[in-house]
Amino acid sequence: MTKKLFTLFSAAALIFIASRVLPAAECGSGGAPLEIINRSGSEITSISISRTGMEKWSHNYLKEPLRNGGTISVDIDRNDILGISDVKLKLKGGREIIWRRMPILEIFSVVVTDKIEPLYERIKLTS
Numbered sequence: 001m002t003k004k005l006f007t008l009f010s011a012a013a014l015i016f017i018a019s020r021v022l023p024a025a026e027c028g029s030g031g032a033p034l035e036i037i038n039r040s041g042s043e044i045t046s047i048s049i050s051r052t053g054m055e056k057w058s059h060n061y062l063k064e065p066l067r068n069g070g071t072i073s074v075d076i077d078r079n080d081i082l083g084i085s086d087v088k089l090k091l092k093g094g095r096e097i098i099w100r101r102m103p104i105l106e107i108f109s110v111v112v113t114d115k116i117e118p119l120y121e122r123i124k125l126t127s
Contacts (some may be wrong), residue, residue, distance in 0.1 A: 029032065031078030033111060034061075035109040037071045040116050046090035052101050057088055065092065081105055 038044055044066040048057040063073040085104040089097045090110065097116045111119040 005083045032108055033073040034076045034104075034107065035071060035073045036066060037111045038066045038068055039110065039114060040091070040112045041068055041114050042095075042116075043067050043092035044089055044112065044127075045092055046088070047074070049081070049104065050086045050088070051082060052084045052086050055086075077105070077107060087118070091116070 002054045023125075036047065044061040044062065047066075048060050049124065050057045057079075060096055061076060063070070066072050081104055083089055083103075083105065084101050087102055087104065089099070091097070099118050103122055106122040106124055107120045109120060113119050
């Protein structure tokens with residue numbers, strides 16, 4: 001019985017992970033997209049990424065503002081990211097937040113909480 005439950009749980013986990021990673025095929029050459037779920041209470045107008053410590057910010061990955069309660073998947077050019085990164089959010093009204101030292105290559109979905117903090121699960125992909 002225990003072996004059967006373990007097998008069932010493992011299969012469910014693999015299906016869940018595949019459902020999060022397989023959309024990468026739709027995402028051009030930049031690798032898997034990053035899903036952003038906005039529960040901040042505010043509109044997000046800009047999302048940029050910089051290698052930690054460099055302060056050289058990418059372009060704005062949002063083509064249009066992400067409303068509160070909205071979800072979007074963006075191609076963050078994972079192939080060009082070397083590792084730990086900082087993520088800068090700009091909110092409607094000009095407020096700017098920087099999340100430091102995020103393992104962005106291991107994050108495929110992030111919730112922006114009502115405290116403007118990132119909520120995510122790390123998924124390490126192996127070759």
